[in-house]
Amino acid sequence: MSAQNPVPEPTGGPLVEGPADPEHDPRASYALEPDYVAALTRRVVSTTGETAQVDTPLNGAPLAHIPQSSAADVAEAFTRARKAQQAWSRVSLDDRAAMLLRLHDLVLDRQDEIIDLIVWESGKARKHAFDEPMHIALTARYYARTARQHLKADRKLGVVPGLTRVEVNRVPKGVVGIISPWNYPFTMALCDGLPALLAGNAVVTKPDAQTMLSALLGAQLLEEAGFPADLWQVVAGPGADLGPEIVGRADYICFTGSTATGKLIAQGCADRLIGCSLELGGKxxxxxxxxxxxxxxxxxxxxxxxxxxxxxxxxxxxxxxxxxxxxxxxxxxxxxxxxxxxxxxxxxxxxxxxxxxxxxxxxxxxxxxxxxxxxxxxxxxxxxxxxxxxxxxxxxxxxxxxxxxxxxxxxxxxxxxxxxxxxxxxxxxxxxxxxxxxxxxxxxxxxxxxxxxxxxxxxxxxxxxxxxxxxxxxxxxxxxGGMRQSGMGRRQGAEGIHRYTEPQAVATQRLIRFAPMFGMSDEAYGKVMTANLRLMKKLGRA
Structure with a gap:
């Protein structure tokens, strides 16, 4: 196996030359621009005054200090998100889709910056980091172009042809809690949340502690694309501390991670009778x-x-x-x-x-x-x-x-x-x-x-x-998504956006009612309805 130069070199983007780290390769002396890091980390909802240091796996050097959130900060994030969601749910579907298309272009235009940050945080090969902005662009474009297909009111068969009109609306659940992993820090921080936003929800997200900066850059790009600032809230801290706080407040949970943690989240959701989608382990x-x-x-x-x-x-x-x-x-x-x-x-x-x-x-x-x-x-x-x-x-x-x-x-x-x-x-x-x-x-x-x-x-x-x-x-x-112990629910496609909505059936009845009319007895009404059922079968109606 051939070795590549282990020294990170600047490729453009948010990098500055800093002091050499004597405990590591002294040539690896590039760091993230402090003002750049500060602009990202201020997006974390945090009043604790505490931070956690994150190191880069490229050379083990310190990368950033991430503000830490408390239970009270999680509560505040949900308060802001709920207020923003009420206004957001009244924004037209076309306007929401237009923001996703702007995000598509921003992600492609800023891919070098995004990839740099992913590699710094995760240590993955650049060609594998490239997959992440591509996947987010694909996701944004797909849901923007299919918004009406998935979310418009859907006509259904009425019991009496021509006299019963039935529609099914897709009502947003409210505030979606997303707990995302470190292995694809940009993709997983955003891809599940984009259909949630399009469906009219707000999001409170807790990215993995090891890869917060990539997720925070995603939040920044959402705002630049036109999404209201309070619609996407980010909290930071240990999953064991903040996970239950999110599960205890969200209207739906989306989790990607281990099967063991997924089971705990499913139990918490069951206690509150809220839904969840879980993408878990695999062999x-x-x-x-x-x-x-x-x-x-x-x-x-x-x-x-x-x-x-x-x-x-x-x-x-x-x-x-x-x-x-x-x-x-x-x-x-x-x-x-x-x-x-x-x-x-x-x-x-x-x-x-x-x-x-x-x-x-x-x-x-x-x-x-x-x-x-x-x-x-x-x-x-x-x-x-x-x-x-x-x-x-x-x-x-x-x-x-x-x-x-x-x-x-x-x-x-x-x-x-x-x-x-x-x-x-x-x-x-x-x-x-x-x-x-x-x-x-x-x-x-x-x-x-x-x-x-x-x-x-x-x-x-x-x-x-x-x-x-x-x-x-x-x-x-x-x-x-997965079967068996690999999870429940699905991302992508119709299932990936419908999970964030409640189906609401609305039926309008014309001329007749579902009860005896015109002096008809209950018995006569029963015979008429029975004849109607036989007729519908002969006509091939469902």
């Missing part, structure tokens, strides 16, 4: 069938397993390869993996960047060491690379992983994939369905019809054919 399978294009499958498998250093909820950690192509595929997969360039850098050209923290690195090391100690073989990678960055770990392929190993069934959330042979495709599907998760799967085959038929038997919310995860995730018109 995602990729199947390489006997008729797969080996070169395309090997290239796709690298992205499937090692994009964002494996810190992606839809990335692959279990690979099942048909006997007929196993040896040839593994040879090419290993070769491609070993050819990857690694590093902690702001530059383009790095194939895989850093893990985000020491905690994440420790988890990956623990999984790999446990597997090797119990007999697994390392086909590629397998070790940390502190020479490239404090949290860089090589992309790793394991063979011979067995159920007694931690990484067999537990999510690693790092650049580690276990590879298994299969002979019978039904057995491969059964093994893919093993465990408690069901988020994303991938199938490589040159027979698209056969692969799509197989996909129907895989218990995952999304399945990609001849692609890792991008085909479904970038198709904003289709729902994205």
């Amino acid at each position: 995602n399978p990729i199947l390489i069938l006997r008729d797969a294009d080996i070169d395309k499958a090997a290239e796709g498998a690298v992205r499937a397993a090692f994009s964002n250093a494996g810190q992606l909820c839809v990335s692959m950690e279990r690979m099942f390869v048909a006997d007929q192509v196993y040896d040839r595929f593994v040879e090419r997969f290993v070769a491609r993996t070993e050819a990857m360039s690694l590093g902690a850098s702001l530059d383009w050209g790095t194939d895989m960047g850093s893990l985000i923290s020491q905690q994440q690195l420790d988890a990956v090391v623990r999984h790999v060491e446990d597997a090797v100690a119990k007999g697994a073989r390392v086909l590629a990678g397998g070790k940390a690379r502190p020479d490239l960055g404090p949290y860089v770990f090589e992309p790793t392929i394991l063979e011979g992983v067995s159920p007694d190993m931690t990484c067999f069934g537990e999510e690693t959330f790092g650049p580690v994939i276990s590879i298994y042979r299969f002979h019978d495709e039904a057995d491969a599907v059964a093994r893919a369905n093993d465990g408690e998760y069901g988020l994303n799967a991938s199938i490589y085959s040159q027979d698209g019809s056969r692969a799509r038929a197989m996909a129907r038997h895989i218990k995952c919310g999304t399945v990609n054919i001849n692609e890792a995860f991008g085909a479904t995730f970038a198709s904003i018109d289709s729902p994205m």
